[in-house]
Amino acid sequence: MKLTILFHFVASVLAFPSEKRQSSTNTAVVTLGSNTGSPHHWASGFIYGIPDTLNQIPDHWYTNMGFNYGRAGGAQLGAPARGWIYGRTEYRNRLASFLSNYQTCRKYGAPMILLPHDIWGTDGSNSSTKWPGDNGDWADYDLFIKTLMTDLQAAGALDGLVFDIWNEPDISIFWPRSIQQWVDLYIRTHKLIRATSFMNSVKISGPSMAFRPLASNPWWTTWLSQISGNGTVPEQYSYHLEGETDAVDNDPQYTNASLAALLTTYKLPSRQVNINEYAKFSEQNPAGAAWWISRLERYNFIGLRGNWASGNQLHDLMANLLTKSNPLNYAATDYVSAGEYNVYKYYNLNMTGTRLATSGSTDIALDTYATYANKKVRVLVGSKITATGTWYVKLQGLSQYGLPTSGQLTIQTWGFPGPSVSTPESSYTDLGQYTHTYSGDFLTFPIFQTDITTAWAFEFNTAV
Ligand SMILES: *[C@@H]1O[C@H](CO)[C@@H](O)[C@H](O)[C@H]1NC(C)=O
Numbered sequence: 001m002k003l004t005i006l007f008h009f010v011a012s013v014l015a016f017p018s019e020k021r022q023s024s025t026n027t028a029v030v031t032l033g034s035n036t037g038s039p040h041h042w043a044s045g046f047i048y049g050i051p052d053t054l055n056q057i058p059d060h061w062y063t064n065m066g067f068n069y070g071r072a073g074g075a076q077l078g079a080p081a082r083g084w085i086y087g088r089t090e091y092r093n094r095l096a097s098f099l100s101n102y103q104t105c106r107k108y109g110a111p112m113i114l115l116p117h118d119i120w121g122t123d124g125s126n127s128s129t130k131w132p133g134d135n136g137d138w139a140d141y142d143l144f145i146k147t148l149m150t151d152l153q154a155a156g157a158l159d160g161l162v163f164d165i166w167n168e169p170d171i172s173i174f175w176p177r178s179i180q181q182w183v184d185l186y187i188r189t190h191k192l193i194r195a196t197s198f199m200n201s202v203k204i205s206g207p208s209m210a211f212r213p214l215a216s217n218p219w220w221t222t223w224l225s226q227i228s229g230n231g232t233v234p235e236q237y238s239y240h241l242e243g244e245t246d247a248v249d250n251d252p253q254y255t256n257a258s259l260a261a262l263l264t265t266y267k268l269p270s271r272q273v274n275i276n277e278y279a280k281f282s283e284q285n286p287a288g289a290a291w292w293i294s295r296l297e298r299y300n301f302i303g304l305r306g307n308w309a310s311g312n313q314l315h316d317l318m319a320n321l322l323t324k325s326n327p328l329n330y331a332a333t334d335y336v337s338a339g340e341y342n343v344y345k346y347y348n349l350n351m352t353g354t355r356l357a358t359s360g361s362t363d364i365a366l367d368t369y370a371t372y373a374n375k376k377v378r379v380l381v382g383s384k385i386t387a388t389g390t391w392y393v394k395l396q397g398l399s400q401y402g403l404p405t406s407g408q409l410t411i412q413t414w415g416f417p418g419p420s421v422s423t424p425e426s427s428y429t430d431l432g433q434y435t436h437t438y439s440g441d442f443l444t445f446p447i448f449q450t451d452i453t454t455a456w457a458f459e460f461n462t463a464v
């Protein structure tokens with residue numbers, strides 16, 4: 001597999017005919033000499049993926065990828081750990097899973113997002129079971145929130161905690177009741193938390209919607225219209241980007257603007273955005289990871305990879321960044337990296353210095369994340385695509401780093417293969433160097449995407 005990719009790549013580069021088919025539609029641009037600040041590794045979080053047995057996944061897997069944000073709440077554990085609606089023991093056992101994952105996150109300095117809907121037990125619920133506020137009765141829910149806050153405090157689990165009021169209310173499995181009943185829940189919970197002084201340092205996130213912030217979405221507009229007057233604006237606006245790959249709104253580029261417009265309409269302040277689930281399963285490969293990293297870094301959105309595993313696997317494998325000889329064997333510890341892990345590792349360990357301004361191809365398929373440090377430019381390139389094809393990367397302004405406006409530039413290429421989440425890939429692959437001739441102070445080179453999963457990194461030395 002790797003040899004085939006290498007052969008295609010080199011053969012294609014040598015046979016590269018012309019740049020005629022190249023246009024803004026299929027070209028991502030890196031603006032050399034720009035500076036958009038230090039790398040934040042905004043994209044290096046994931047939801048669940050942490051075993052409930054402390055230290056089961058060795059430290060280096062977390063530290064090398066720069067893991068920096070967690071989100072959990074004991075989902076999908078069976079009896080006797082199904083959550084609050086099944087009684088106190090089942091609540092305490094489910095909370096114990098969260099508290100263990102919380103400890104793991106804090107070990108690496110990562111904030112941890114609490115999923116109260118999971119502690120409540122929505123994964124075992126249906127429209128016939130009890131939901132908060134049914135028939136106007138909030139007594140049991142209020143007791144749940146107060147008990148939860150007290151137990152979090154007693155466990156020393158408030159530092160770095162983000163209270164994510166209710167996950168995906170706009171999906172009926174998580175909320176089979178009305179929009180207003182959920183908005184009431186959100187406002188009530190926010191007020192209960194802020195009335196509790198020991199919770200002062202805890203951030204609140206919401207609305208954690210499955211769907212995008214659009215003026216046509218009544219879940220969003222109903223919520224937006226009632227939070228300001230109630231003094232219940234969260235510290236983080238959260239929502240998910242796990243929609244169709246080619247949907248134009250399923251993209252930070254779209255939602256950064258669409259949320260800003262809604263905030264203006266409803267006279268709300270701007271806040272840190274947290275995409276606390278990003279990438280659908282088919283985008284969870286090296287190419288997709290590079291695309292999401294590029295987007296999240298550009299918009300300075302916190303991002304946590306979605307997790308499409310279920311049962312025990314939900315609580316393992318770092319949201320499919322790792323695999324093992326039998327991925328279904330929860331207790332096994334023979335962890336190896338899947339291909340996507342190596343993208344996060346390179347992003348964390350190698351892409352240091354300052355971030356460069358970039359723009360994605362306007363067909364929204366290809367994007368780049370680039371850094372400059374110690375006379376070296378590094379460009380991570382990936383596509384969120386469902387088809388193979390040819391795209392381009394344009395390096396604009398080579399003279400910014402003391403290079404001539406025309407001449408030759410030698411670029412080192414790394415490939416990040418990863419055909420599936422269960423294919424072990426120990427590292428990225430050295431695809432060698434290629435010397436390009438350029439003029440006009442820019443260089444455009446092609447990306448031959450002969451499969452839909454491989455990501456690329458390009459490195460070149462500068463004069464200053
Ligand atoms: C709804 O959930 C409850 C509790 O888990 C279960 O006892 C009941 O059978 C479920 N009802 C339906 C219609 O699935």
Ligand SMILES: *[C@@H]1O[C@H](CO)[C@@H](O)[C@H](O)[C@H]1NC(C)=O
Pocket residue numbers: 183184187188225226227228229230
């Ligand atoms: C406050 O929230 C409630 C819902 O809990 C809503 O009915 C009311 O209109 C809100 N008040 C304002 C001033 O937005």
Ligand SMILES: *[C@@H]1O[C@H](CO)[C@@H](O)[C@H](O)[C@H]1NC(C)=O
Pocket residue numbers: 256257260298299
């Ligand atoms: C994101 O939206 C904000 C608010 O409109 C805007 O100021 C900012 O420039 C946007 N970010 C990018 C990278 O376009």
Ligand SMILES: *[C@@H]1O[C@H](CO)[C@@H](O)[C@H](O)[C@H]1NC(C)=O
Pocket residue numbers: 349350414
């Ligand atoms: C990335 O950084 C690591 C740690 O410093 C180093 O071992 C590795 O060689 C670097 N990789 C590249 C491609 O520079």
